Amino acid sequence: MTTIDPAELADRVADGDLRIHELEEEADHETAAQARRLLVERETDADLEAVADYTFDAEEADSAIENMIGAAQVPMGVAGPVPVDGGAAEGDYYLPLATTEGALLASVNRGLSTIRSVGGATARVTKNGMTRAPVFRVDGVAEASETIEWVADNVDRLREAAESTTSHGELLDVEPYVVGDSVYLRFAYDTKDAMGMNMATIATGEACELVEAETPASLVALSGNLCSDKKPAAINAVEGRGRSVTADVLVPGDVVEERLHTTPEAIAEANTRKNLTGSAKAGSLGFNAHAANVVAAAFLATGQDEAQVVEAANAITTMDARTNEDGTTDLYASVSLASLEVGTVGGGTKLPTQAEALEILGLRGGGDPAGSNADALAEVIAVGALAGELSLLAALSSRHLASAHEDLGR
Numbered sequence: 001m002t003t004i005d006p007a008e009l010a011d012r013v014a015d016g017d018l019r020i021h022e023l024e025e026e027a028d029h030e031t032a033a034q035a036r037r038l039l040v041e042r043e044t045d046a047d048l049e050a051v052a053d054y055t056f057d058a059e060e061a062d063s064a065i066e067n068m069i070g071a072a073q074v075p076m077g078v079a080g081p082v083p084v085d086g087g088a089a090e091g092d093y094y095l096p097l098a099t100t101e102g103a104l105l106a107s108v109n110r111g112l113s114t115i116r117s118v119g120g121a122t123a124r125v126t127k128n129g130m131t132r133a134p135v136f137r138v139d140g141v142a143e144a145s146e147t148i149e150w151v152a153d154n155v156d157r158l159r160e161a162a163e164s165t166t167s168h169g170e171l172l173d174v175e176p177y178v179v180g181d182s183v184y185l186r187f188a189y190d191t192k193d194a195m196g197m198n199m200a201t202i203a204t205g206e207a208c209e210l211v212e213a214e215t216p217a218s219l220v221a222l223s224g225n226l227c228s229d230k231k232p233a234a235i236n237a238v239e240g241r242g243r244s245v246t247a248d249v250l251v252p253g254d255v256v257e258e259r260l261h262t263t264p265e266a267i268a269e270a271n272t273r274k275n276l277t278g279s280a281k282a283g284s285l286g287f288n289a290h291a292a293n294v295v296a297a298a299f300l301a302t303g304q305d306e307a308q309v310v311e312a313a314n315a316i317t318t319m320d321a322r323t324n325e326d327g328t329t330d331l332y333a334s335v336s337l338a339s340l341e342v343g344t345v346g347g348g349t350k351l352p353t354q355a356e357a358l359e360i361l362g363l364r365g366g367g368d369p370a371g372s373n374a375d376a377l378a379e380v381i382a383v384g385a386l387a388g389e390l391s392l393l394a395a396l397s398s399r400h401l402a403s404a405h406e407d408l409g410r
């Protein structure tokens with residue numbers, strides 16, 4: 001492509017000769033972004049010097065962004081290392097986290113160092129299935145019933161149709177729901193190392209054609225919100241979405257006192273009154289202190305879809321003081337994330353800083369077997385969330401929360 005003056009391109013957009021999203025058709029991606037910045041700078045009081053100062057090739061971001069003007073840079077830190085005994089994760093991991101909340105890395109690091117001092121945490125993915133739930137129109141419950149009976153009898157044909165669009169994805173299940181004259185089919189896929197939302201959507205689109213051809217149902221929307229993507233929803237908390245993953249650890253009382261400045265009993269009481277009773281009274285979907293902090297920071301660092309933090313952070317934290325025969329007390333701590341949607345291939349994971357963050361974890365790209373890298377990522381994030389819960393509950397129990405944020409967060 002010939003070199004074009006970005007100011008000239010900006011003029012053409014300002015004059016209405018060119019639409020702002022067509023700039024890449026006239027110039028290379030860097031020049032197009034520069035032209036857009038000039039335009040925005042002219043039309044607003046903004047100085048976009050920092051937004052312009054990014055290190056990746058703009059063309060590499062083509063599948064991740066439209067109307068690119070530059071990059072939003074979020075500081076990235078690292079917590080750990082922490083030993084993880086997982087179904088897929090095995091060994092010591094540093095957890096990269098991108099955030100602007102002072103004290104968060106310190107807190108997660110404290111939790112992880114506590115976990116490290118007792119030999120590490122255990123983590124397992126207990127369920128895996130990325131969902132897409134189209135909604136169909138029928139003329140009433142009789143047709144709805146006919147449709148879901150057909151679906152039950154034809155899961156193999158639906159699988160064949162769906163899997164014709166992907167070499168990695170596998171259809172696991174199709175769960176029907178009926179509301180009046182609407183039929184929802186919740187398709188669940190093993191998307192291996194991909195988070196899988198594009199994969200599941202494309203595969204479900206193909207399966208829907210078969211449903212429409214063979215039943216009275218007519219597709220209204222490929223996503224009918226029972227999926228449920230990027231909205232707080234009980235269905236994800238109950239049925240799971242992406243990876244359902246649990247991490248736990250047993251911390252002896254003397255370690256709780258030495259490293260977290262409190263006792264197992266105090267942490268357990270804070271967890272019950274705050275995370276369980278307080279959350280119940282609030283009508284909360286999540287019963288945890290700040291799983292979203294770790295999930296969001298890990299998502300930003302490793303190129304996950306940040307909007308899925310809505311359901312990915314849906315977690316229940318349990319903390320129990322367990323008394324031993326010798327009268328000492330241990331703290332049993334667990335975090336269960338019901339719907340953690342993560343991938344190590346596809347989406348934002350391909351971008352350079354995000355790919356490097358996955359390299360820190362040793363989990364960049366496809367795993368062997370396929371799916372094992374995304375499983376391991378889910379397990380490490382769950383251990384990170386567990387560390388965050390331990391440290392914050394300890395800070396609350398020992399009344400250190402405000403002082404911690406005075407020291408580190410302002």
Ligand SMILES: CC(C)(COP(=O)([O-])OP(=O)([O-])OC[C@H]1O[C@@H](n2cnc3c(N)ncnc32)[C@H](O)[C@@H]1OP(=O)([O-])[O-])[C@@H](O)C(=O)NCCC(=O)NCCSC(=O)C[C@@](C)(O)CC(=O)[O-]
Binds near residue numbers: 105392400408
């Ligand atoms: C700040 C601490 C960790 C101090 O805690 P401390 O015990 O006084 O720290 P320490 O200096 O004794 O160090 C203990 C360990 O903490 C780590 N650590 C300590 N300092 C650093 C640092 N600068 N950088 C990195 N790591 C640090 C490090 O691992 C260190 O061990 P070492 O490696 O030295 O053996 C503690 O008071 C704490 O964790 N407070 C809680 C803060 C927190 O969790 N904030 C989260 C955000 S709160 C929020 O967003 C949600 C909320 C609260 O609204 C949700 C709700 O409603 O509950």
Ligand SMILES: NC(=O)C1=CN([C@@H]2O[C@H](COP(=O)(O)OP(=O)(O)OC[C@H]3O[C@@H](n4cnc5c(N)ncnc54)[C@H](OP(=O)(O)O)[C@@H]3O)[C@@H](O)[C@H]2O)C=CC1
Binds near residue numbers: 192194195200
């Ligand atoms: N379409 C939608 O409705 C939504 C899309 N998104 C976006 O979707 C993107 C994520 O979708 P996703 O499908 O994960 O990613 P991609 O669309 O980037 O597709 C990833 C592809 O990688 C291939 N692949 C290669 N190796 C592996 C492996 N080991 N395991 C699995 N797949 C592998 C697969 O190809 P193949 O299938 O040919 O085997 C897979 O389809 C994000 O950008 C997200 O923001 C988010 C929410 C909704």
